[in-house]
Amino acid sequence: MKILVQKFGGTSVATPETRKQVIHHIKQALAEKYHLVVVVSAMGRNGAPYATDTLLSLVRENGGALAPREQDLLLSCGELISATTLSSQLATCGIASVVLTGGQAGIITNNQFTNAQIVKVNPKRIYEELKQGKVVIVTGFQGQTEDGEITTLGRGGSDTTATALGVALRAQYVDIFTDVEGVMTADPRIVEDATPLEQVTYYEMCNLAFEGAKVVHPRAIEIAMQTNIPVRIRSTMSDHFGTLVTNRSEQNELVGEIHDRLITGITQMASVTQIKIAVQQGQFDLHLKVFQKMADHGISVDFISVNPSEIAYTVKDDQAEQAAAILRDELGIEPLLHPNCAKVSTVGAGIAGIPGVMAKIVEALTEEDIQILQSADSHTTIWVLVKGEDMVKAVRALHRKFKLHQVNNH
Ligand code: ADP
Ligand code: MG
Numbered sequence: 001m002k003i004l005v006q007k008f009g010g011t012s013v014a015t016p017e018t019r020k021q022v023i024h025h026i027k028q029a030l031a032e033k034y035h036l037v038v039v040v041s042a043m044g045r046n047g048a049p050y051a052t053d054t055l056l057s058l059v060r061e062n063g064g065a066l067a068p069r070e071q072d073l074l075l076s077c078g079e080l081i082s083a084t085t086l087s088s089q090l091a092t093c094g095i096a097s098v099v100l101t102g103g104q105a106g107i108i109t110n111n112q113f114t115n116a117q118i119v120k121v122n123p124k125r126i127y128e129e130l131k132q133g134k135v136v137i138v139t140g141f142q143g144q145t146e147d148g149e150i151t152t153l154g155r156g157g158s159d160t161t162a163t164a165l166g167v168a169l170r171a172q173y174v175d176i177f178t179d180v181e182g183v184m185t186a187d188p189r190i191v192e193d194a195t196p197l198e199q200v201t202y203y204e205m206c207n208l209a210f211e212g213a214k215v216v217h218p219r220a221i222e223i224a225m226q227t228n229i230p231v232r233i234r235s236t237m238s239d240h241f242g243t244l245v246t247n248r249s250e251q252n253e254l255v256g257e258i259h260d261r262l263i264t265g266i267t268q269m270a271s272v273t274q275i276k277i278a279v280q281q282g283q284f285d286l287h288l289k290v291f292q293k294m295a296d297h298g299i300s301v302d303f304i305s306v307n308p309s310e311i312a313y314t315v316k317d318d319q320a321e322q323a324a325a326i327l328r329d330e331l332g333i334e335p336l337l338h339p340n341c342a343k344v345s346t347v348g349a350g351i352a353g354i355p356g357v358m359a360k361i362v363e364a365l366t367e368e369d370i371q372i373l374q375s376a377d378s379h380t381t382i383w384v385l386v387k388g389e390d391m392v393k394a395v396r397a398l399h400r401k402f403k404l405h406q407v408n409n410h
Contacts, residue, residue: 001035001127001130001169002033002034002035002172003034003035003036003037003130003169003170003171003172004029004032004034004035004036004037004171004172004173004175005037005038005039005162005163005165005166005169005171005173005174005175006025006026006029006036006037006038006039006162006175006177007038007039007040007041007140007158007159007161007162007174007175007176007177008022008038008039008040008041008177008236009041009158009176009177009178009179009236010041010042010043010044010045010048010051010052011044011045011178011179011236012041012177012178012179012236013040013041013042013043013044013082013085013086014043014044014045014048015044016089018236018237019085019086019089021236021237022038022086022177022236023089023090023093023095025175025177025236026038026090026095026135027093027095028239030095030135034172035130036130036135036136037126037130037135037136037138037165037169037171038086038097038135038136038137038138039137039138039139039140039158039161039162039165040079040082040083040086040137040138040139040140040158041078041079041082041140041141041158042055042078042079042081042082042141043078043081043082043085050077050078050081050082051078052075052078052141055074055075055077055078056071056074056075058074059071059074067113068113068114069113069149071113071114071152072113072114072116072142072149072150072151072152073150075114075141075142075152076101076102076139076141076142076150076152079139079140079141079142079158080099080101080139082139083099083137083138083139084099086137087099087137090135090137095135096133096134096135097134097135097136097137098129098134098135098136098137099137099138099139100125100126100129100136100137100138100139101138101139101142101144101150102138102139102140102141102142102143102144102150102151102161103142103143103144103148103150104125105121105123105125105126105136105138105139105165106121106122106123106124106125106126106168107121107142107143107144107161107164107165108120108121108122108143108144108145108146109143109144109145109151109153110145110151111145111149111151112151113149113151113152114151114152114154115152115153115154116143116145116151116152116153116154117153118143118153118160118164118223121164121165121167121168122168123165123168123169126138126165126169127169138161138165140157140158140159140161140162141153141157141158141160141161142157142161143161155217156214156216156217156219156220157217159176159216159217159219159220160217160219160220160223162174162176162220163220163221163223163224163229163231164220164223166224166229166231167223167224167226167227167229170227170229171229172230173229173230173231173232174224174229174230174231174232175231175232175234176216176220176231176232176233176234177234177235177236178215178233178234178235178236179235179236179237180196180215180235181196181234181235181238181240181242182196182197182198182233182234182235182240182242182243183196183197183200183205183208183213183215183216183233183242183243183245183265184196184197184215184265185197185264185265185266185399185404185405186265186266186267186395186399186404187212187213187214187267187268187395190268190392190395190396191266191395191396191399191405193399193405194399194404194405195404195405195406196242196243197243197264197265198243198244199243199244199245199246200243200244200245200264201245201246201247201349202221202222202224202225202245202246202247203225203349203380204264204347204348204349204380205218205221205231205245206218206221206222206225207264207347207349207380207381208264208265208267208347209221211267211269211343211345211347211381211383212267212268212269212343212345213265213267215233216231216233216245221245224245225247228246228247230244230245230246231244231245231246232244232245233245261348261349261350262348262350262351262354262357262402263346263347263348263350263351263357263402263404264347264348264349265347265348265404266344266345266346266347266395266398266399266402266404267344267345267347267395268342268343268344268345268391268394268395269342269343269345270342270388270391271316271317271318271340271342271388272302272303272314272315272316272317272341272342272343272385273314273315273316273317273319273320273323273337273338273339273340273341274303274312274313274314274337274338274341274373274374274385275312275313275314275315275320275323275324275327275335275336275337275338276310276311276312276335276336276337276338277290277310277311277312277327277333277335277336278309278310278336279308279309279310279311286311286331286333287306287311289331290311290327290331290333291304293326293327293330293331294315294323294326297322297323297326299315299319299322299323299326300315300316301313301314301315302314302315302343303343303374303376303383303385305374305376312374314341314343314374314385317339317340320337320339323335324337338373340387340388340389341373341385341386341387341388342385342386342387342388342390342391342394343383343384343385344383344384344385344386344391344394344395344398345381345382345383345384346361346381346382346383346384346398346402347380347381348380348381349380351377351379351380351381351382352379352380353379357382358375358377358382360401360402361382361384361398361401363401364397364398364400364401365384365386365394365397365398367397368390368393368394368397370386370387370390370393370394370397371386371387371390372384372385372386373385373386373387
């Protein structure tokens with residue numbers, strides 16, 4: 001069976017006009033003789049009547065008390081509304097479809113409500129419906145526990161639904177339709193001349209996504225790469241194929257294109273707090289105690305830098321006060337906090353061992369009078385921590401310095 005999975009994000013299903021474009025892509029896939037599974041997100045972004053954040057705000061207005069299980073029941077409504085609306089619009093066009101909830105589609109998760117993990121996918125029902133010639137519309141972002149409880153998959157969950165179904169159904173492609181032309185060298189909302197990338201490896205995509213490129217969720221890409229299902233990230237508003245995310249070694253013809261690229265893109269993550277702790281001579285076990293305490297309280301730490309006289313790390317702004325209180329109350333430490341910082345990442349599979357990349361980053365930021373509060377590197381990424389107010393300037397400066405607005409920038 002030649003199967004295609006198409007996923008349409010919130011803005012793609014937001015209005016009758018954008019849904020017309022959705023139907024255009026569905027018709028195109030049917031004309032190409034695909035058996036079609038369509039995954040949809042809830043309609044629109046925050047403020048739109050049936051968007052996920054709007055549903056959440058109904059509870060916040062009451063003070064926010066709602067058990068996670070019940071929160072998932074509420075949140076799962078957004079995708080149901082979107083899926084059934086699309087089904088009716090397809091019926092108007094004479095296209096038969098069936099709507100399946102995550103559970104009905106065979107997506108089984110653990111019982112970690114609001115952020116559940118998929119444990120298996122049983123695509124039997126989907127196959128049955130496809131065999132009857134129907135377009136199968138699946139509500140994204142949700143699954144069901146073994147005992148029938150509805151769960152949701154956390155942020156970016158519809159991307160995960162799409163690639164998990166792609167893997168289970170051995171689809172030819174998973175197409176992630178969104179409101180940009182593909183994966184770009186930087187967030188187009190920040191860098192005006194960011195350019196779409198024709199191809200990226202799963203590895204590059206995971207790195208970009210982990211460091212803040214929110215165009216697709218990293219978990220979704222990790223799932224796709226388990227069986228090398230090619231993913232295309234593309235615009236709902238055009239017929240362009242967008243960015244192909246695939247495995248370099250499987251696609252020999254791509255080697256030249258990808259291998260030469262030094263920097264793939266620049267990403268940013270706002271709203272982090274830098275925590276600094278002075279270490280006195282002989283306090284050898286302090287590092288262990290600090291990170292153990294953070295772990296005990298479920299606070300995730302990033303950007304860790306340790307030397308004999310200082311410990312520095314970052315936490316999300318909204319966990320900073322809690323982290324500081326733990327250090328004070330449980331370890332008797334008075335930490336130095338620097339709130340509202342941003343992590344700016346220069347990502348590229350080709351960075352490893354190339355001299356001069358860090359020098360260029362420092363040069364780009366110094367030219368703009370941007371102070372580097374902390375830096376770190378791995379073989380694929382160089383991170384710098386800057387003040388929040390410098391974030392946009394920093395991303396633009398790095399994008400310019402590495403000439404990422406030019407398609408052949410290597
Ligand atoms: P959807 O609702 O379709 O899932 P998202 O908002 O999750 O859409 O993802 C699309 C958005 O990702 C774009 O509008 C863009 O602003 C943002 N984005 C951030 N970084 C990048 C990048 N490097 N390339 C493309 N888009 C990016
Ligand atoms: Mg998304």
